[in-house]
Amino acid sequence: MEKKFEDSLMGSATSTGIYSQTVFSDEFPVGGSGFSGVFDLPCDDHKASCCSSSSFDLFGGGIGFHDFYNPSSIFDLLSTTVPPLQPPLSSPSSTVPESSEVLNAPPTPNSSSVSNSSSNEAAPIEEVDKNAKTSKVLKPKKNQKKQREPRFAFMTKSDIDHLDDGYRWRKYGQKTVKNSPYPRSYYRCTTSQCGVKKRVERSSSDHSIVITTYEGQHTHQSPVMPRGSIRILSESTNCLVADHDVATTGILFQHNIPGQPFMYNPPQPFLTNESSFLSPRPPPPSLSPPLLSSRASLLQDNGLLQDLVPLQVRKEPKDEQNG
DNA sequence: CGAATTTGACCCGCGC
């Protein structure tokens, strides 16, 4: 896992995770011994950077988070318009053996590009699903690994297992997780012809943390337009993978471990609300530090967030950073 | 009554 990210590491590997801008795809280990991934946020609260990577490494002992914890970060990222994602830097094929599916993955219709989902992602998924229904089980060709959608996972500190992300999901399974008292739930987007799946489970190391893993790309816009939502774009696929409603879920992210180096490579962020989306607030003039500094305005604009998020967890991230 | 959830069974991949 780590090795596969080597070529795109933007920061330093730590005991708790790997800082990278690379979004994981099918190489993302699910369950088992490793669980790690990254996501990027426009956020000024880190060093001299307005964006940062977040990483986590569950089941391997540590959990590293980043600054979602800071509500102002959340709301500023909510209202931050970022440019369409660029294709990821090409990686040596030796390190990303099956990356073609990622690189060629179509953009979401929500993105600025027109979907060409017939190329190799959505359509194959449909066929696979049909096969699954007729033969009950996926039967990929021999010598050909089952193609998996790019995956994107993140952690949320929440009492709610199934976070409202603006899409409608249908639960299709639940499994107990080894070494965890909490089950893992499997959801599928209820929109027809949208093969996006979502897995929700609680961290075994911190039961207050919900781990949500998205797989696939929505072929449609969110049927629900939350007042404030975190829209997460897959960097590799340039597609919307998550659309979290901050206001209604009280989404929280634990602060990153203080003192850890944080390097940032200017974005291709994949967390965005694009101009095609409704924005809860007008975009800030820039991503420079001042836009995240106003807690007063934050509280004014938070809506439900300030009601849902306990005061103690809304404290300034700087407090944690400083000690 | 349709939609959503629950839950046991089944299949697959992987490690031993």
Added chain:
DNA sequence: GCGCGGGTCAAATTCG
């Protein structure tokens, strides 16, 4: 080959 764990299906059940 076997066992284990992950992922999915689909009938039964519950919910709105």
